[in-house]
Amino acid sequence: MSVIIVGAGLAGLTLAFALSYLTQGKKDIKLVESIKPDKFLHPNHNGRTIALAYGLCRKIDALNLWSLLDPIATAITRIHVSELGSGGFFSLDASTYGIPFLGQVFELNQAKKIFFNHLEKNKNITLYCPNTVILVTQYTDYILIKLNNGEKIKGDLLVAADGTSSNIARLCGLQWKKRDYQQIALVTQISTDLAHQGQAFERFIRNGSLALLPTSRGLSSLILCLEQEQMKTMYNWNDKEFLTYLQTIFGWRLGKITKVEKRYFYPIESCTRVSTIAQRTVLVSNAAQTLHPIAGQGLNLGMRDILTLTDILISAWKTGKKAGDFSTLKQYQKQRIIDVQTTIDFTDLLVRIFSHPCSTLFIGRTLGLMMINDITYLHNIFIKRSIQ
Numbered sequence: 001m002s003v004i005i006v007g008a009g010l011a012g013l014t015l016a017f018a019l020s021y022l023t024q025g026k027k028d029i030k031l032v033e034s035i036k037p038d039k040f041l042h043p044n045h046n047g048r049t050i051a052l053a054y055g056l057c058r059k060i061d062a063l064n065l066w067s068l069l070d071p072i073a074t075a076i077t078r079i080h081v082s083e084l085g086s087g088g089f090f091s092l093d094a095s096t097y098g099i100p101f102l103g104q105v106f107e108l109n110q111a112k113k114i115f116f117n118h119l120e121k122n123k124n125i126t127l128y129c130p131n132t133v134i135l136v137t138q139y140t141d142y143i144l145i146k147l148n149n150g151e152k153i154k155g156d157l158l159v160a161a162d163g164t165s166s167n168i169a170r171l172c173g174l175q176w177k178k179r180d181y182q183q184i185a186l187v188t189q190i191s192t193d194l195a196h197q198g199q200a201f202e203r204f205i206r207n208g209s210l211a212l213l214p215t216s217r218g219l220s221s222l223i224l225c226l227e228q229e230q231m232k233t234m235y236n237w238n239d240k241e242f243l244t245y246l247q248t249i250f251g252w253r254l255g256k257i258t259k260v261e262k263r264y265f266y267p268i269e270s271c272t273r274v275s276t277i278a279q280r281t282v283l284v285s286n287a288a289q290t291l292h293p294i295a296g297q298g299l300n301l302g303m304r305d306i307l308t309l310t311d312i313l314i315s316a317w318k319t320g321k322k323a324g325d326f327s328t329l330k331q332y333q334k335q336r337i338i339d340v341q342t343t344i345d346f347t348d349l350l351v352r353i354f355s356h357p358c359s360t361l362f363i364g365r366t367l368g369l370m371m372i373n374d375i376t377y378l379h380n381i382f383i384k385r386s387i388q
Helices: 010-022 054-062 066-072 108-121 167-172 228-232 239-250 298-318 326-355 359-374 376-387
Strands: 002-006 029-032 049-053 074-076 078-083 089-093 103-107 125-128 133-138 143-147 152-160 176-192 199-205 208-214 220-227 257-260 264-273 281-283
Touching (some): 002 143, 010 108, 010 298, 029 152, 049 108, 054 066, 054 103, 054 298, 066 108, 103 108, 133 167, 167 281, 176 228, 220 228
Parallel strands (some): 002 152, 152 281
Antiparallel strands (some): 049 103, 074 103, 078 089, 176 220, 176 257, 199 208
């Protein structure tokens, strides 16, 4: 029987391709996506740019997928971390660790378009699009889903890769634990006088943070996170007003900030599932957990979900087990729990520490950033978190 994947975003497509590649196209994979193909492939940029860590790039390359993304990717060779008004900072350089890059950056829409077009080369992957799942029936030996057009699909395993507002999680009764940070993320791209030269920046500011990622068009992708009330005052700012503010909080490391593209606004929540598995059902990536963007770990954590699930399913098939056996799903959940919880806690800690206005904490943060730069042990903790 089939593996059914709901959600043809980057996570769902990567899982489908990985299973197809490692089984030499011998496994039947059903892929369900609710968005019409013409909208899914629309070239308009929605502001979202993502960074994939070095270790994950290597693993995706081993699945014969990196060659698809490489033409649109920009390497991060250096990461500079600082706090506004503080003398403390630290930096990570790929050359220090003998690797060619720390991560790769690409625009999410471009990546999804490339992966979506790659489906036609995988004859064992059947796409149902645009279709929505309206009913999930879980049996001991199989799972059955019903689509909005009345069609039914039977499979061994149902994988929910349908994002934070997962319809599958709702239908299966898998509940969220939510933390509302009372923040909004502003996402856009900017032009600067000086070339980014592969540099990424993380800068902590009062009640928020900003990140700059290098992109293939010579621009830098900006993710600015601020408290809701602060961000609301920016909704109606013109470009000049926004650029003046941005220059003030970021500084001049890339020279003058000369232009800003269209700005997009997204509310920020941290969401984790009470459980990510049910009978013959598993949730992955943003359907399983959604993180604050402060450390840029959301995509990387989700891709580690995908790669772990792939390894476990391949091993299960080799030993004669079915993909949706509860022992298989429990093994997946057990393998993921430490990485997921550690990453969530690490991200939440950063938000709490750097959002607090206390002057004593400010001094502590300054000293902390300086220590990370000077103490090898602390430095290695951050490099491991950045490139794994």
